[in-house]
Amino acid sequence: MSQTDERPANADPRSTPERAFDWTDPIRELRRLTRPWREGWQRYRNAQLSDRGFQIRAARSFLTRPFARRASRRLFDLTAGFVYSQILSAGVELRLYDRLAERPRTLGEVCASTGLGEDAARRLLRASAALDLVEIDDSDDETLYGLGPLGAALVANPGAQAMIRHHGALYDDLRDPVALLKGETSETALSRLWPYAAGRQPEHEGEAAGEAPEFDxxxxxxxxxxxxxxxxxxxxxxxxxxxxxxxxxxxxxxxxxxxxxxxxxxxxxxxxxxxxxxxxxxxxxxxxxxxxxxxxxxxxxxxxxxxxxxxxxxxxxxxxxxxxxxxxxxxxxxxxxxxxxxxxxxxxxxxxxxxxxxxxxxxxxxxxxxxxxxxxxxxxxxxxxxxxxxxxxxxxxxxxxxxxxxxxxxxxxxxxxx
Incomplete structure (x- = not known):
């Protein structure tokens, strides 16, 4: 340990050793100096946000209601993110968004082009509309389904569609994220796909060099x-x-x-x-x-x-x-x-x-x-x-x-x- 790292045995471990202001990185230095105040604010904020009574009051007050709704929506989006991605994957796999890019379609046309039954097609279209991938026009007797703003951006980006199709391997690997984080997964689908991750010579001394697997x-x-x-x-x-x-x-x-x-x-x-x-x-x-x-x-x-x-x-x-x-x-x-x-x-x-x-x-x-x-x-x-x-x-x-x-x-x- 260097002398600059040494401190008395009874020193507060949260305290920061005194040192000169580093003018080469003033923003970082200002953050360091204001750290005790920021930590205090974070403790107060988190105590309030984790209190159920505060959550109820924030949701009922017209002043804080927009913020409470936005936070609730963001938390739910994190919870439901895997389902959202699977909706996107289904639409790409069925070429739904490419077909809607040509012109709006009726439910029957969507069923014919995707091979889905009416209930399944309607479910996918409504789910896609909830994610701004599709727009639903029910102003006339027959409902039409067109491309939404995110759907239009997706169709214009074939690279994104290629990654979405490729995500099946990633989803398999993330089935048990804790095991992945702990290194308990012996082999992953992505390590088999990328040759420099699985088939190249080891990057670290002492790392075992196995047989290079075939890759497409x-x-x-x-x-x-x-x-x-x-x-x-x-x-x-x-x-x-x-x-x-x-x-x-x-x-x-x-x-x-x-x-x-x-x-x-x-x-x-x-x-x-x-x-x-x-x-x-x-x-x-x-x-x-x-x-x-x-x-x-x-x-x-x-x-x-x-x-x-x-x-x-x-x-x-x-x-x-x-x-x-x-x-x-x-x-x-x-x-x-x-x-x-x-x-x-x-x-x-x-x-x-x-x-x-x-x-x-x-x-x-x-x-x-x-x-x-x-x-x-x-x-x-x-x-x-x-x-x-x-x-x-x-x-x-x-x-x-x-x-x-x-x-x-x-x-x-x-x-x-x-």
């Missing part, structure tokens, strides 16, 4: 590709990398992201690196793409296989959150060794530490990656420390319009030794 490379690539557009568009609209001469996309899948880059930046020499079966799919698909001829595909294990050298820009799109800290540092170090001085590494993925992205990063990806077998969502500050540990500096975040989809962090290899 096409299904794996299709899922990543379908969910790539929103992230790719967000990256390209947030950061201008026209300065780059040679770009390497690590874990680039079938090249969907790099095709968008090629369209936006015709002068960049583009390279893609991924696992051999995925690289084979990329070569095949890029051979039929209009801009695919500009992309060179390389294959291998990006922890073991040498990368092509001489690049000045490297992108890691939804890669680092799939791996543990030591593996991330090894990968970033390997990238840095082949990076030109002044070159930049871009990390683009959902990140923790923001109220906008926390439900995606901390809740969804927190448990998704737990089921997958490794990795976690990190804050930009945590990622910055890993970039620094790999010899990349001047770490900075690039704002994005939709942080729920992705956030962007840049790290640079200095032109001179530091």
């Amino acid at each position: 490379a096409a299904a794996y690539t299709d899922l990543m590709s379908a969910s790539q557009d929103l992230v790719a568009d967000e990256v390209l609209s947030s950061y201008d990398f026209s300065w780059a001469k040679t770009m390497l996309d690590i874990g680039g899948g079938d090249g969907r992201f790099l095709q968008k880059v090629a369209q936006r930046y015709p002068a960049i020499d583009l390279h893609l690196f991924d696992l051999p079966p995925v690289a084979a799919i990329a070569r095949q698909r890029l051979s039929h793409a209009r801009l695919g001829g500009r992309i060179t595909v390389h294959e291998g294990d990006f922890f073991e296989t040498p990368f092509p050298g001489g690049y000045d820009f490297v992108s890691l799109v939804r890669i680092l959150h799939d791996h543990e800290d030591d593996a991330v540092v090894r990968l970033l170090t390997k990238i840095r060794e082949g990076l030109k001085p002044g070159g930049i590494v871009m990390v683009a993925e959902p990140m923790a530490g923001s109220r906008h992205s926390a439900p995606v990063a901390d809740a969804y990806f927190g448990f998704y990656l737990l089921a997958m077998g490794r990795g976690r969502a990190r804050t930009p500050k945590e990622l910055g420390r890993l970039l620094n540990a790999a010899g990349l500096y001047r770490v900075r975040e690039i704002p994005t319009a939709l942080p729920v989809a992705t956030r962007i962090l840049l790290g640079e290899l200095p032109r001179r030794s530091v």
Whole structure:
């Protein structure tokens, strides 16, 4: 223990050791100084909210009734969330929302197109309407069912639909969340699906290397590709990398992201690196793409296989959150060794530490990656420390319009030794 951590044996364990104000992070320092007051307020607030008498009074008062109703609805939504997701899954599987996007339908038409009986179809439509996926128009003798605002947004996002279809494996793994948290689940469906979680060489010394299970490379690539557009568009609209001469996309899948880059930046020499079966799919698909001829595909294990050298820009799109800290540092170090001085590494993925992205990063990806077998969502500050540990500096975040989809962090290899 360092001297700064030492304190008298009879000291209050809740007390904070006195130290100088850190002007490099004033917001955090102000939060530290106001912590006793915030803790007092939290104790008072929670005591009130957990009191049944206060709940009844809040629900009856016209001043507090809107807040009480909103809190009650949010709590019920958490309780019923699994049912909501299954309603969504059924609608996607039956292509209900795609059909309603064409035009409003009668109940009979919905039954004919989905194969459901009238009672089941009406139940699914009313449930979807309650979730703003469907709108019901009963102004005439015959009720019509059309697309709701969330349904319209869903139809416009094939990546979201692909993830919803994929969630069957995740739901199986989350059947017993306590066992998953305690590490009592020997093998999960997601660990069998993602090759780098189950089939790659162990990331930690002493970790047993088992037989690499077979995985469906096409299904794996299709899922990543379908969910790539929103992230790719967000990256390209947030950061201008026209300065780059040679770009390497690590874990680039079938090249969907790099095709968008090629369209936006015709002068960049583009390279893609991924696992051999995925690289084979990329070569095949890029051979039929209009801009695919500009992309060179390389294959291998990006922890073991040498990368092509001489690049000045490297992108890691939804890669680092799939791996543990030591593996991330090894990968970033390997990238840095082949990076030109002044070159930049871009990390683009959902990140923790923001109220906008926390439900995606901390809740969804927190448990998704737990089921997958490794990795976690990190804050930009945590990622910055890993970039620094790999010899990349001047770490900075690039704002994005939709942080729920992705956030962007840049790290640079200095032109001179530091």
